[in-house]
Amino acid sequence: MPIKTTKKVTNKKVVKEETKPAVEAKKEEVKTAEVKKATKPAVEIKKEEVKPAETKKAPAKKATTKKAAKPAVEAKKEEVKPAEVKKAPAKKATTKKAAKPAVEAKKEEVKPAEKKKATAKKTTKKATTKTTTTKKVTTKKMTKEEQYAKLSLDTCLDLAKAMSMNVTRDSIIQQLILNPDVKSVSKDLVNKYQLTGKFNFEEDGYDEGLVEVLVSKVYETADIKPQKAEDLQADVDHALNYKFTDVVADGEEYKAQFDTMRKVLMIAQHKDIHDSKNLDEEIGIDVEKFVEEFMDLAYSVLKTWKYEDVDYYEHFIYAVLSQLEDLHDTYRNRIMMDVADLYILHGDYGLGDADYGYILRENQIKDYIYYRYASIYEGVDKDKAKQIANQALQFVDDRFTYYPNIIAVLEG
Template structure:
C-alpha cells in the first residue's frame, strides 16, 4: 500500500515547515467535510486565504482536479503540483505569499469591476446633461432666427441705430435728422430722401451685414418719437408771435437768441399748416389767430441780420427752412420769392461762396424783366467784398437800366464809388 505511506509523509513535512500557519492544516485533519464545503461557497475569494487546503484537495481528490479546468485559476495550480511541493520545502514563506498577491490582484480586479459600472453611469449622466444643454442652446438660437427683421429693428436703441447708420457711411446725427423733420415732418419721405442721398438701395444685406436700407426709416421714426417736432396748440403760439412782432434789434448776442426763439416759433407755425394741410396764409391766420405774413417778414429780416456773422452751415439750413415755409404758404411764396433768393445769395457771398451767390443772382436776373433793384442789390453786396467786381456788376446793369428806373441813381453811385 505505497499510496497511504506517501500521504503520511507529505502531511508530516507540511506540519514541520509551516509551524504556525498549520492551524488551517489541523482543521483539515479534524474536519475534512468542512474542507470539501469551503471551495463550493467561495472558491474565488478564498484562494489566497487557504492555499494549503487547495494543495491537499489536489492530492486527495484528483477527481476534483478534473473539474477545475473550467476555471483558469484552478488549472494553473493543478498543472504544477510537484513544483509547488518543492517550493514548500525550500521557501515555504514565498509560496504562501505568491498566491496572496494573486488573490489581492484578483480582489482588486473585482473591486474595479464593481466601481467601473458606477463610474460609467455617472459619465453617462454627465454626457446626457451636456446633450440636454446643447439642445436647450439650439432651441434659443432657433427662437432668435424666427424673429423678423422688423422685430429686431424695433428692439434697437436710438444710439445703436445711429451707430449702424455710420456703419452704412451715413453722415447723420440726431440733430440733423430733427432739422430735416422740421422741414418735412413725414417720416417716410425723410427716410426716402436719406436712402437716395447716400445711395443705400441694395447696397447692404440684412442677413449678411445685420442691417440694410430699411434701418433708415427705423432711425428716423425713433428720432421723431423722441424729439419735440410735433405741432402745438394755436393758443400756445400767439404770445410768442406777439413778442416776435414787437422785438427791436439790439446787439449781436441778443439778436442771435431772438433768432433761435423765432425760428422755433416759425417751425411750429409751419407744422400746424402742414398738419392741417393749409396753403394760404390768410386761412392759417384764422386757424391760429395771428398775422402770419407779418411774422414771416419779421423773421426774414432778423435772419438776414443775424446770419451775416454766423456760420455757412447756418445759412444753408436757413435757406431750406424758409423755402419750406414759402412752399407751404403759396401766396407768400409769390410775394417773397425774389426777396428771399437775394437774401440767401447775399449771405453766401458774404461767407465766401461767390459761385453759388452769383448763380442765384444770375437766375433772378434772367427770370425778371425789371432788373434795376436786382442789379443794385447784386452790386452793393460786393462793395464790402470786392469793389472792382461791384463796379463791374454796376456797369453791366447799364445795359438794362437807365434814368427811368427807380434804382438807377444807386447803380451810378456804385460805379462812382
C-alpha cells in the same frame, strides 16, 4: 407565450434570493453560493403571478418578521419598474448582503429606487433644457426688418456713421421739421449719401434700409408735435415788438423766433393749411407780418453766423413759404436774394452768383435785382461790384427807380 416565460424567469430569481425566512437565512449564511442556486416550487411562483395588474396597483405593505414571504413580493414590486431594470441589478445587492434578513434587503433596494427616480427627474430636466435651447436657436432666424426693429436709436446712429453718413439726432429732427414725412426724409438721405446698393445686409449687417428705421426712431422720440395755438400768440406778439439791439441779443432772439416759426409751420402742416389768412384764423396771429419780421432778423443775424446756419435757414424758410403758397408768391424773390447775399458774404460766390443769375432771368424788371447784386459785392470785391453794375446798364436806364443806385456803385 414568450412574455409569460420572461416573467417566470424574473420571479424565480427574486424568490430564489429573498423568500427564505429570516431564521433560515442565518443557517445558510456560510453557504452563499448555494443560496444562489436554491429553487422554490413552481407553485409558489404562480401564486404571486396570478394577478399582475393587482401587483402593480397594490400599495406596499410593511414587512414583519413573522411573514417573511411578503418582503419578497414587495421586492418584486420595486423591480418591475423600468428605471430599476436599467440600472441597479438585484443580484449584486443580494449577493453582498445575503446574510441579512429579508426586511433589510428590501430597505437596501428601496434606496436605489429613490436615487433612480431623482436621476430620472434630472435627466428629464436636462432634456427639457436642451429642447428649449433648440427652440431659441430656431427663433434667432429673424428677417432683416425684425432685426432692424430691435436696434436702439444709438445703435442706428452708430451704424449710420459706419455707412459714412454725417447725421445726428438733432440734424434729422431739423429735417423732419422741414418735412414731417419719414419716407421722404429717408429717401433724401439715401440719395444725398449715395447709399443705394452700396451695402449688403448679409455681408455688412446693414444696408440703405437702415436709414428709414433711423429716421422713424428719431421721429418717434422727438418732440415735434404741433403746439396749441393759444401758446403761440404771446411769443408772436413778442417777436413783432422786438427791436434790434446787438449781435448777442439779436442772436438769442433769432433762436426764439425760429422755434416759434417752427411751431407755426407744424400747425399748418398738420392741419393742411396752405394760405396765411386761413392760418391767421386758426391760431389768431398775423402770420405774414411774423414771417416778414423773422426774415429781417435772420438776414441781420446770419451775416456773422456760420455757413451751415445759412444753409439750414434756406431750407427752413423755403419750407415755410412752400406751405403757405400766397406768401411764396410774395416773397420768393426777396428770400432768394437774401440767401444769395448770405452765401456771398460767407465766401460761396458760385452759389450766390447762380441764385442771382436765376432771379435775373426770371424777372423782366431787373433794376432792384442788379442793385442788390452789385451792392453786396461792394464790401467783398469792388471790381466785381462795378462789373455787375456795368452789366445792369444793358437793361436799366434813368426811367427805373434804382438806376441812380446802380450808377453810384459804378462810380464808387
